Amino acid sequence: MTSVEEPARTGGRIRDAARTRAEILDVATKEFARAGLAGARVDEIAALTRTTKRMIYYYFGGKEQLFTAVLERAYSVIRQAEQDLDVEHLDPVAAIRRLAELTFDHHEAHPDFIRLVSIENIHEAEHIAASEQLGKIGSPALEVIHRILESGRKSGLFTADVDAVDLHAMISSFCFFRVANRHTFGALFGRDLTAPDQREHYRAMLGDMVIAYLTADRTA
Amino acid sequence: MTSVEEPARTGGRIRDAARTRAEILDVATKEFARAGLAGARVDEIAALTRTTKRMIYYYFGGKEQLFTAVLERAYSVIRQAEQDLDVEHLDPVAAIRRLAELTFDHHEAHPDFIRLVSIENIHEAEHIAASEQLGKIGSPALEVIHRILESGRKSGLFTADVDAVDLHAMISSFCFFRVANRHTFGALFGRDLTAPDQREHYRAMLGDMVIAYLTADRTA
DNA sequence: TCACTAATGTACGAACTAGTACGTTAGCTA
DNA sequence: TAGCTAACGTACTAGTTCGTACATTAGTGA
Incomplete structure (x- = not known):
């Protein structure tokens, strides 16, 4: 169910809303499945993506909504x-x-x-x-x-x-x-x-x- | 599975190791079942007993060991x-x-x-x-x-x-x-x-x- | 009855954690 | 090419949470 294929990174900051969103979902799926809703850490999910925690809140609103999106x-x-x-x-x-x-x-x-x-x-x-x-x-x-x-x-x-x-x-x-x-x-x-x-x-x-x-x- | 029957409390502090232990187990069972291992709060479990958080560590050693005892x-x-x-x-x-x-x-x-x-x-x-x-x-x-x-x-x-x-x-x-x-x-x-x-x-x-x-x- | 210990209570701290205020920039469009 | 905005980053905070140092006392055995 991995949705992110291209690690294409040329140096400067790249903008790709769909890819960022999908990458967060991929990582969050593994993290929630591993540790549960309460056990999963937003900081940890963010750290495992190419982007930052800010983007989780930007795209999903919060931890619970991210979990819903993962489901x-x-x-x-x-x-x-x-x-x-x-x-x-x-x-x-x-x-x-x-x-x-x-x-x-x-x-x-x-x-x-x-x-x-x-x-x-x-x-x-x-x-x-x-x-x-x-x-x-x-x-x-x-x-x-x-x-x-x-x-x-x-x-x-x-x-x-x-x-x-x-x-x-x-x-x-x-x-x-x-x-x-x-x-x-x-x-x-x-x-x-x-x-x-x-x-x-x-x-x-x-x-x-x-x-x-x-x-x-x-x-x- | 409730093990604690007598709320007998005469005023001063009462000492009953078996009852205290059993009461912690009763409350912890409900709390862990409700919220999971990561979601359950040691403070909350303690608050729902007649005793204090200190006793959880005294009798069980820690959150994980308490969960094991509950299981x-x-x-x-x-x-x-x-x-x-x-x-x-x-x-x-x-x-x-x-x-x-x-x-x-x-x-x-x-x-x-x-x-x-x-x-x-x-x-x-x-x-x-x-x-x-x-x-x-x-x-x-x-x-x-x-x-x-x-x-x-x-x-x-x-x-x-x-x-x-x-x-x-x-x-x-x-x-x-x-x-x-x-x-x-x-x-x-x-x-x-x-x-x-x-x-x-x-x-x-x-x-x-x-x-x-x-x-x-x-x-x- | 005295001392000793198992059992209990209080208060606190260090680390963590979700969420946000504020600032920046890539890339599109007019 | 100017400027606008979606997309992104940094740094921080308020509140939480596990665990413990320290103090206290009930009950028991000598």
Whole structure:
């Protein structure tokens, strides 16, 4: 998610509002993810950019607004990935599995996003609530899930009476926990949930779990 | 988890090491859960007790050690609940469901514990790692799960080739996410995962999910 | 009952930290 | 090319925050 590419610096002061803003966001993302909202230091964020603290206040207004901007950009990444997903050509079982894997892959690839969301939950989602961009926009994945569920039930494949939001929660919980809680889980049980050689194991486990739930024999 | 009962104060200074220590722990638990390690204030914790900041340093040494002590006590609660669980008389399916419900109930009843664990993960479990009491002690639930899985597989009921730690992760992820991420989930999707009238719905969903996974038809 | 120590209280300081007042300049536009 | 403004830098402050030096006393054991 690094947005700043060119370190082009010719000597004198360079002016590039977009680049300065993006660089602050990049650094702030790492810093907030590392230390939390209260733990992150505005001075430290500024020091890690090419510019000064003054610019953080100039572009974002303050520490909290900067955090909100960081969150907004982090959420836009997964939303884009969900939007780019194409599962219309797949059968319901394969489609759900594909969608679950998308969440699995995204969360694994973006641990900073996971940390930011954890931190935002400590703050009871007040920044999301205050954000025009993030408030109750839902997720592109929800509509996709909804359509797959419809089709799966119609064909008799899916027996579960579950709605899209709950299924999304089920998928997210597994993917989120695996990344977010890997430290305490590893420290307590001696197992690294994100060990590379176990990746396929957990990826398959997620799919198996969701499909088993959706297709379970419910005649008993 | 409140340990301090008697506010007995006769006028002069009262000395009760155990009570003072416990009161600090009670207040610190709430404060750390509310604001995180960096966000919590030692002065604020002290102000909410009957004693002074000096006592925090006297009994715990510092802010970080106090946080570790808070974590240790919080973990001891769920460990005790797991130890008290008796599922030996149940069939494997009922036993697993009962165990999952125990985690579900505990996490719902102890949101502060969930927040503390989230916070500890932001700090990459460094306090657990440094704690003699918490380092790799595992969980009483693991042995229970192990025995149930053995028995379920032997009887042919369970088809899944899963080990106790992974199943524990599956159960925990659902229960943990539901409480830890309820704020962002609610803000984004407009659904309160911890709404009291949905409690039984999610409790059943967890059990259905785990049992479906364990008993799925894997002949195909 | 006397002395000793664990337990407690007070007051303070050094370092940090978010935010801002004020000054400067690059680069665009008329 | 003159001047205007968005973009940027410096230096500072008011308030906070962790931690501690020092003083005090309740309760216990000899």
